[in-house]
Amino acid sequence: MASPAQDLGPVLDKDGVRLTVDDAIATVTLTNPAKRNAQSPALWRALTEAGRLLPGSVRVVVLRGEGKSFSAGLDRQAFTPEGFDGEPSFIDLARGDDATLDATIAEYQEAFTWWRRSDIVSVAAVQGHAIGAGFQLALACDLRVVADDVQFAMRETSLGLVPDLTGTHPLVGLVGYARALEICATGRFVMAEEAVNTGLANVAVPAAELDAAVSDLASALLAAPRDAVIETKALLRGAQDRTYEEQRTAERAAQARRLRDLAGLGE
Numbered sequence: 027m028a029s030p031a032q033d034l035g036p037v038l039d040k041d042g043v044r045l046t047v048d049d050a051i052a053t054v055t056l057t058n059p060a061k062r063n064a065q066s067p068a069l070w071r072a073l074t075e076a077g078r079l080l081p082g083s084v085r086v087v088v089l090r091g092e093g094k095s096f097s098a099g100l101d102r103q104a105f106t107p108e109g110f111d112g113e114p115s116f117i118d119l120a121r122g123d124d125a126t127l128d129a130t131i132a133e134y135q136e137a138f139t140w141w142r143r144s145d146i147v148s149v150a151a152v153q154g155h156a157i158g159a160g161f162q163l164a165l166a167c168d169l170r171v172v173a174d175d176v177q178f179a180m181r182e183t184s185l186g187l188v189p190d191l192t193g194t195h196p197l198v199g200l201v202g203y204a205r206a207l208e209i210c211a212t213g214r215f216v217m218a219e220e221a222v223n224t225g226l227a228n229v230a231v232p233a234a235e236l237d238a239a240v241s242d243l244a245s246a247l248l249a250a251p252r253d254a255v256i257e258t259k260a261l262l263r264g265a266q267d268r269t270y271e272e273q274r275t276a277e278r279a280a281q282a283r284r285l286r287d288l289a290g291l292g293e
Contacts, residue, residue, distance in 0.1 A: 040072050042068070051085070053089075062094070065160070073163075074137045077137075086148075088149050091152075091154075097157070142167075149244065152172045153233055156177070161178050161180050171230075171231065172231075176217065176221065201224045205224060260280070261280055
């Protein structure tokens with residue numbers, strides 16, 4: 027994505043992940059287009075590190091992939107006996123005890139969890155293939171802007187596995203249980219029109235306009251006061267777990283904080 031952030035020195039550039047920061051906007055880029063940004067444990071650790079390195083000035087984080095595909099999913103090398111250099115193969119992990127396997131998957135999941143932090147709004151710019159782990163990484167973000175050539179697919183079930191990189195919760199929340207089950211169990215592609223119609227994507231644009239659309243959205247997100255966005259995000263994130271009356275109470279409490287802050291009476 028062409029962006030002022032790209033003109034600055036990267037905060038992080040390793041293992042297929044680059045983080046650049048331009049004041050309130052950070053850009054996390056998957057940088058291995060030759061392999062369609064296939065994912066590995068090293069890439070996941072780099073994504074986790076990118077989240078930890080975000081300066082406090084950042085309000086919007088854009089996630090993008092170089093090349094024609096956002097991310098084609100897990101690098102199939104993970105399923106070979108050799109695995110990745112310096113990494114236990116998935117076959118080795120499967121032979122280990124339950125506690126070790128659980129801890130390892132939990133570590134992998136950390137790369138997918140920080141995108142919904144209350145102090146930022148994350149936007150995935152998705153083009154081409156977003157398959158498996160790639161689909162789940164897009165789902166990890168708050169918002170998704172997609173190119174008209176996007177192809178989402180959850181292929182884990184077709185491979186005898188389950189989606190385990192935090193994607194099931196947002197997928198059900200966005201498209202509902204029945205459609206989420208059908209998407210996962212069949213492994214079929216979800217194209218741009220369906221993604222928008224079901225709420226999986228916020229908007230679809232021609233591929234050539236993806237960068238501009240994301241830039242416009244980031245600017246619009248920055249136009250509102252930061253604290254109001256943080257409070258609103260927290261309200262909406264918690265709404266599905268609250269009753270109607272509990273949500274009313276949460277709204278009143280949040281608004282009281284906002285009014286006091288605006289009046290200079292905050293704690």
